Amino acid sequence: MSKQDILSWIDDNSATFTEMARKIWEHPEVGYTERFASSLQADTLTKEGFSIAWNIGEVSTAFIAEYGNGKPIIGILGEFDALPGLSQEVSYTESPIVAGGPGHGCGHNLLGTAGVEAAIALKKRMEEEGLPGTIRYYGCPAEELLSGKTYMAREGAFDDLDSVLTWHPGSFNMTANFSMQALTAVEFFFSGRTAHAAGAPHLGRSALDAVELMNVGANYMREHVPDGSRIHYQITNGGLAPNIVPDKASVYYFLRGKTRLAVDQLLERLIKTAQGAAMMTETSVDWAIRAGCYDTLPNVALNDLMHTQAEFVGPMSFTEEEEQFAVQLRGSIHPEVLATGSAMTPSKENLPIGFFNLKQTYGMSLGGSSDIGDASWIVPMGQIMTTCAPAGVQVHTWQATAAFGSSIGMRGMHYAAKLMALSAYDLLLNVDGIIDKAKAEFALSTKGATYKSCIPMDVKPPFFKETAPAG
The missing domain is CATH 3.40.630.10 (Zn peptidases)
Known part of the structure; x- marks a missing residue:
């Protein structure tokens, strides 16, 4: 048989x-x-x-x-x-x-x-x-x-x-x-202006302040997202030293939801939160998609x-x-x-x-x-x-x-x-x-939906220039 x-x-x-x-x-x-x-x-x-x-x-x-x-x-x-x-x-x-x-x-x-x-x-x-x-x-x-x-x-x-x-x-x-759950992993990079944190703090524009304000905004957003959504984050760069106003700071987010559309909408809202934080701190912000799945x-x-x-x-x-x-x-x-x-x-x-x-x-x-x-x-x-x-x-x-x-x-x-x-x-x-x-x-x-990758074509996988393993 x-x-x-x-x-x-x-x-x-x-x-x-x-x-x-x-x-x-x-x-x-x-x-x-x-x-x-x-x-x-x-x-x-x-x-x-x-x-x-x-x-x-x-x-x-x-x-x-x-x-x-x-x-x-x-x-x-x-x-x-x-x-x-x-x-x-x-x-x-x-x-x-x-x-x-x-x-x-x-x-x-x-x-x-x-x-x-x-x-x-x-x-x-x-x-x-x-x-x-x-x-x-x-x-x-x-x-x-x-x-x-x-x-x-x-x-x-x-x-x-x-x-x-x-x-x-x-x-x-x-x-x-x-x-x-569907997921998008995205990292935000804030750029400001460095200064002596004690001697001339008024001259600085803190990228870390922007990160923290963004996180506050994201936490307030949690009340107003679809049931089952999840927002996780990790500060990946908080500056170099306490007495230096950090001109660079970054934060890494995982966004999860029941559907791909729900996560895409979360991302749109989170980007606006980041842009608002940048405006409040007179910094600038960029972001990069790190991973994602349906x-x-x-x-x-x-x-x-x-x-x-x-x-x-x-x-x-x-x-x-x-x-x-x-x-x-x-x-x-x-x-x-x-x-x-x-x-x-x-x-x-x-x-x-x-x-x-x-x-x-x-x-x-x-x-x-x-x-x-x-x-x-x-x-x-x-x-x-x-x-x-x-x-x-x-x-x-x-x-x-x-x-x-x-x-x-x-x-x-x-x-x-x-x-x-x-x-x-x-x-x-x-x-x-x-x-x-x-x-x-x-x-x-x-329902007739066509798959479209949630990772943009210009985002390359880690180590993508390496050759294939021997064997």
């Missing part, structure tokens, strides 16, 4: 991908610097007969691996960047491997590796059965900087796909019928397809040792965090094994953002989460880094690879017209 053959191949070759995920976990790299991870994945895919294209969207660590030809074209998204400051051993006590170093607290060592695993497993079946169609793995950098896929999308990397699949490590198994657009047809595969595969299982580690790791979490429950946390078991198709979350907008949103507004996208950490473990914590480097994380990764490979197989065969159903839903959801 073809589907059982896919599962058997993944089981027989799981050690290879466990090693890949482990190596990436042991070599954490932050966004746009993921040379080790991207090269490791691309080399593995090359050896399996995939063609590799580098420098997608002018990002040196972004690549596309492709096998097959013709329609349908099915994509699988992968990520591999780490987070700063989350270095951690596989331990239930806080134990950084490198103090202040990066770590995989969002599980992207697992996320991308499962995509590679699924793509190769499907390629094997395509060879065996002589199936037409194309499978692509997208090596996507800098998701944590909310812009890697945006640059790729701006170049048209997803335009010809029929469907795309992805997943994310979590603390239980579910379809992602919810949305995540809200995620779930596709229930594809999520239902992925849920069906979970019924075929069956539930996950964990060893007694893994259960004990889960209990110990949960013991390090603040009780208030563990007590928090919602429709997004359907189980309080240490290691949930059931698979939830949470359709009631459709239309719900979570507080975070992800650049998968850009892909989801270009092509129908299916997404799941699987148990890679104990219930209650929050991503972007040291506990998450520990879990995602453990055998618990590896089990969840292989489970996700199976569900994606089986779903992609059904998409290649267009079982029950699933591609047409997904596209029809996509057309209704987008």
Whole structure:
């Protein structure tokens, strides 16, 4: 049976991908610097007969691996960047491997590796059965900087796909019928006039005063924004010394909202706030877009397809040792965090094994953002989460880094690879017209809107002049 053959191949070759995920976990790299991870994945895919294209969207660590030809074209998204400051051993006590170093607290060592695993497993079946169609793995950098896929999308990397699949490590198994918020990251630069802060303060025009007045205005604006909007900021330059009126100062803002339009409107208002602050202080202001992404657009047809595969595969299982580690790791979490429950946390078991198709979350907008949103507004996208950490473990914590480097994380990764490979197989065969159903839903959801990148064409990605990684 073809589907059982896919599962058997993944089981027989799981050690290879466990090693890949482990190596990436042991070599954490932050966004746009993921040379080790991207090269490791691309080399593995090359050896399996995939063609590799580098420098997608002018990002040196972004690549596309492709096998097959013709329609349908099915994509699988992968990520591999780490987070700063989350270095951690596989331990239930806080134990950084490198103090202040990066770590995989969002599980992207697992996320991308499962995509590679699924793509190769499907390629094997395509060879065996002589199936037409194309499978692509997208090596996507800098998701944590909310812009890697945006640059790729701006170049048209997803335009010809029929469907795309992805997943994310979590603390239980579910379809992602919810949305995540659109975001714009923008930095404002104020210029004034320096002076001696005690001897001649009247001659100065403080750029820092402008930053602080802008922040006051933004904070007052919070009362008058749509529900669910978020405004975060960080002063990135506050001057050189207290006794020098600063002629240069800057502030970095994240703006989030339920829709791309809502964030664009927030940006317009924030720019006016900055200009008002500049007028009040007799300074000038410029700004630069640093990153941005769309809200995620779930596709229930594809999520239902992925849920069906979970019924075929069956539930996950964990060893007694893994259960004990889960209990110990949960013991390090603040009780208030563990007590928090919602429709997004359907189980309080240490290691949930059931698979939830949470359709009631459709239309719900979570507080975070992800650049998968850009892909989801270009092509129908299916997404799941699987148990890679104990219930209650929050991503972007040291506990998450520990879990995602453990055998618990590896089990969840292989489970996700199976569900994606089986779903992609059904998409290649267009079982029950699933591609047409997904596209029809996509057309209704987008209401005919055409994707337009929220990062202007003149904004280049960091390190865009670098050459592609060797390999």
